[in-house]
Amino acid sequence: MSAAFDGVELEMHSHLCVFHRGRAERDDLLIPFLSDGLRRGEACQYFAVAEEEGDAKRRLGDLGSQLREGRYQRGDVLDGDAILAELDEWSQTEGTTCRVAGDMGWVGRSPRRREQLDALFRYEVNAGLWVNRRQVYALCFYDLDVFDGDVIVPMVKTHPQIWMTGVLVDNPYHQQP
Amino acid sequence: MAVGAGDLDGWARAQLSTLYGLFVLSMKMFSGRDPARILALAATSVPSLGPCTVAATYLMTDGSLVRQPAGLPADPELDPLVSKLDDRGSGAMLPDGTWRWAFLLRGASGLAGCLVVVAESEPTVDEMFLLKVLGQQTSAALANATQHRKGDAYADGLRRTNDERSEVNAQLTTTVNKLRQQQRVHEVLTRVSASGAGEQGIAHALSELTTLPVAIEDQFGNLLAWAGPGRPDPYPKLPARRREDLLRRAARRTSPLRERDRLISLVKPHHEVLGVVALIDPAKSAGEHEIFTLEYGTIVLALELAHQRSLAEMELRLHRELVDDLVTGTDNDSAYARASALGHDLRGAHHVVVVQWGDTPTDGALSHALAHAITALGWKAMCSRRSGVGVVIVRGHPDGEALFRSVAQELGTDTGVVAIGGSCDTPDGLPQSFKEAVRTLRIRQTSRNPRGAASFEQLGLYRMLDTGKNRAEVTSFVQEWLGGLIDYDNTRDADMVRTLSHFLDCGGNYDRTASALLIHRSTLRYRLGRMREITGFDLGDVEVRLNLHVATRAWQVLEGQPVEGRS
Numbered sequence: 001m002s003a004a005f006d007g008v009e010l011e012m013h014s015h016l017c018v019f020h021r022g023r024a025e026r027d028d029l030l031i032p033f034l035s036d037g038l039r040r041g042e043a044c045q046y047f048a049v050a051e052e053e054g055d056a057k058r059r060l061g062d063l064g065s066q067l068r069e070g071r072y073q074r075g076d077v078l079d080g081d082a083i084l085a086e087l088d089e090w091s092q093t094e095g096t097t098c099r100v101a102g103d104m105g106w107v108g109r110s111p112r113r114r115e116q117l118d119a120l121f122r123y124e125v126n127a128g129l130w131v132n133r134r135q136v137y138a139l140c141f142y143d144l145d146v147f148d149g150d151v152i153v154p155m156v157k158t159h160p161q162i163w164m165t166g167v168l169v170d171n172p173y174h175q176q177p
Numbered sequence: 178m179a180v181g182a183g184d185l186d187g188w189a190r191a192q193l194s195t196l197y198g199l200f201v202l203s204m205k206m207f208s209g210r211d212p213a214r215i216l217a218l219a220a221t222s223v224p225s226l227g228p229c230t231v232a233a234t235y236l237m238t239d240g241s242l243v244r245q246p247a248g249l250p251a252d253p254e255l256d257p258l259v260s261k262l263d264d265r266g267s268g269a270m271l272p273d274g275t276w277r278w279a280f281l282l283r284g285a286s287g288l289a290g291c292l293v294v295v296a297e298s299e300p301t302v303d304e305m306f307l308l309k310v311l312g313q314q315t316s317a318a319l320a321n322a323t324q325h326r327k328g329d330a331y332a333d334g335l336r337r338t339n340d341e342r343s344e345v346n347a348q349l350t351t352t353v354n355k356l357r358q359q360q361r362v363h364e365v366l367t368r369v370s371a372s373g374a375g376e377q378g379i380a381h382a383l384s385e386l387t388t389l390p391v392a393i394e395d396q397f398g399n400l401l402a403w404a405g406p407g408r409p410d411p412y413p414k415l416p417a418r419r420r421e422d423l424l425r426r427a428a429r430r431t432s433p434l435r436e437r438d439r440l441i442s443l444v445k446p447h448h449e450v451l452g453v454v455a456l457i458d459p460a461k462s463a464g465e466h467e468i469f470t471l472e473y474g475t476i477v478l479a480l481e482l483a484h485q486r487s488l489a490e491m492e493l494r495l496h497r498e499l500v501d502d503l504v505t506g507t508d509n510d511s512a513y514a515r516a517s518a519l520g521h522d523l524r525g526a527h528h529v530v531v532v533q534w535g536d537t538p539t540d541g542a543l544s545h546a547l548a549h550a551i552t553a554l555g556w557k558a559m560c561s562r563r564s565g566v567g568v569v570i571v572r573g574h575p576d577g578e579a580l581f582r583s584v585a586q587e588l589g590t591d592t593g594v595v596a597i598g599g600s601c602d603t604p605d606g607l608p609q610s611f612k613e614a615v616r617t618l619r620i621r622q623t624s625r626n627p628r629g630a631a632s633f634e635q636l637g638l639y640r641m642l643d644t645g646k647n648r649a650e651v652t653s654f655v656q657e658w659l660g661g662l663i664d665y666d667n668t669r670d671a672d673m674v675r676t677l678s679h680f681l682d683c684g685g686n687y688d689r690t691a692s693a694l695l696i697h698r699s700t701l702r703y704r705l706g707r708m709r710e711i712t713g714f715d716l717g718d719v720e721v722r723l724n725l726h727v728a729t730r731a732w733q734v735l736e737g738q739p740v741e742g743r744s
Contacts, residue, residue: 173197
């Protein structure tokens with residue numbers, strides 16, 4: 001049985017860019033996605049921003065203990081390759097369908113440096129490749145109240161599916177390496 | 178995913194996905210309302226569309242393009258160029274080889290802003306296309322924001338109008354309720370006033386309208402009417418000085434005066450205080466409605482009391498006119514009819530009584546005191562006033578001393594005379610009774626004791642002796658016959674003249690005389706002996722005895738003493 005997001009069925013290897021407004025809308029979308037996966041016995045990992053560490057576990061209640069929490073920020077510039085390597089090992093170890101979600105708010109508000117944006121772009125493109133290789137559903141949450149055009153336009157380019165204002169649309173022209 | 182997308186080359190995919198990114202960006206732009214934020218969003222997007230970066234952004238503010246973010250210093254080179262751009266915008270290659278282009282952002286209502294981008298070299302046509310799309314989206318979003326702002330302003334205006342209307346409606350409702358209450362007050366009090374229920378009816382109406390006990394007092398603090406529970410018994414009355422102070426303080430105000438547990442209002446139709454209306458309000462709960470009701474009730478009561486006063490004055494004037502006519506002479510039939518119309522039966526014995534007080538403050542005060550005294554004595558009488566003299570026509574036989582005491586008490590002084598004329602059975606005898614009363618008044622006023630009551634009938638023989646023109650002869654006659662005894666009494670503080678007067682009035686009877694004088698018979702005998710020694714008169718001589726008797730009667734009148742044996 002495939003996963004669902006906001007009432008829409010997802011295909012395996014889905015890699016969604018979710019443009020939401022604020023924390024409440026994010027949680028309304030995120031928590032049902034994770035709890036559904038945990039109930040099915042799937043491995044779930046969520047990358048929270050530092051100030052919200054543990055929030056998702058609490059919101060998931062009894063299921064929260066099964067959730068794995070990851071951290072994106074490991075330095076000034078994103079080390080996407082290291083993160084993806086860990087994710088790959090984790091998905092292999094779990095040996096089951098995996099759900100990964102990340103709040104990209106850690107990137108921070110404008111102005112951002114060029115190398116930060118380039119690293120983010122590379123990470124998302126490579127994440128798309130990883131998702132295609134493993135039994136994974138991946139959601140990338142971008143808050144429209146936080147991010148401006150310098151992040152929004154490139155992130156649209158890197159995701160094959162975009163969710164915004166309650167609509168999930170395909171992006172057949174997303175960037176592939 | 179759509180079939181065939183993979184057939185596109187890398188350039189096409191990049192261009193299309195960037196366009197898709199612009200589409201997502203426009204959704205964010207359109208969901209925002211702040212023009213500065215929309216422009217900032219466009220500016221941050223520029224680097225993701227190609228090699229350009231943003232040199233400056235401008236927003237149309239009060240008719241001119243103002244550099245953003247607000248507060249940035251003006252650019253003396255760029256700002257004038259931007260302000261002169263035409264509709265299509267402008268590009269230029271600068272001396273240092275950099276390329277610059279200004280995109281004018283034009284909305285439905287004209288120029289809304291400007292986006293100036295720079296690059297190390299001129300962008301390709303494809304990159305320019307994406308920048309122009311961004312500019313168009315930004316223009317549309319700014320126009321949308323302007324419309325939203327107008328819509329918001331319109332909605333705010335409507336909301337304000339609705340709020341104002343609600344407020345006006347609330348005020349109108351309050352006013353209507355207040356008017357209804359006042360209308361009820363008006364109706365109830367007007368109905369009571371018209372019903373002739375008087376002070377008591379007004380007090381009850383006020384108590385019903387305010388749900389508070391009500392007291393109505395006269396100007397002196399006497400209770401005229403009470404309505405509601407808790408009537409004090411006896412009703413408290415302030416001392417005169419404190420009462421006057423209270424009335425003075427209340428008169429200085431244009432609204433009711435709070436005095437301890439009472440809210441009081443003066444009944445003062447003109448300059449004279451006719452009474453006081455008080456709401457008994459120990460909880461101090463009286464509000465605007467109660468105060469309005471009290472003030473309106475006071476007005477109604479003022480009309481009522483003024484009307485009563487007017488009627489009383491008219492009745493008094495009619496009384497005076499009738500009394501004046503009766504004492505100057507009028508026909509009996511007319512007199513009976515007019516007196517009957519005023520509620521007085523002129524048939525039967527009547528006397529004219531005249532009253533004059535030496536230091537009466539005003540004629541009004543004497544009239545007032547006289548009216549009070551007559552009422553207190555229960556006399557059937559009519560009053561008038563002529564040249565400072567109170568004139569009363571009394572049915573029956575009046576007690577002059579009682580009237581004197583009562584008037585003296587009312588006025589607080591006994592420096593006056595009450596004189597009673599002779600009795601008459603028909604109105605045509607009243608002028609004579611009046612003359613007699615006046616004559617009695619003058620005789621008493623010129624006596625040695627010019628205060629008290631005297632009647633014409635008591636004058637007896639003196640009426641013939643003193644006609645008003647021969648007082649000197651009367652005095653000389655008294656002096657001739659009684660001078661020795663008067664001098665003896667004056668020097669020895671004796672009582673010879675009075676003893677002689679009683680002896681003669683008793684017809685020379687020793688026992689009756691001694692009893693009347695409350696002395697022993699031997700004392701009387703001694704005094705009579707002394708009289709013979711002093712005067713040399715023989716009391717057994719009829720002629721002497723007559724002259725002495727006349728002289729003692731005249732002496733009594735001249736002394737202002739009650740005539741012995743006739744009172």
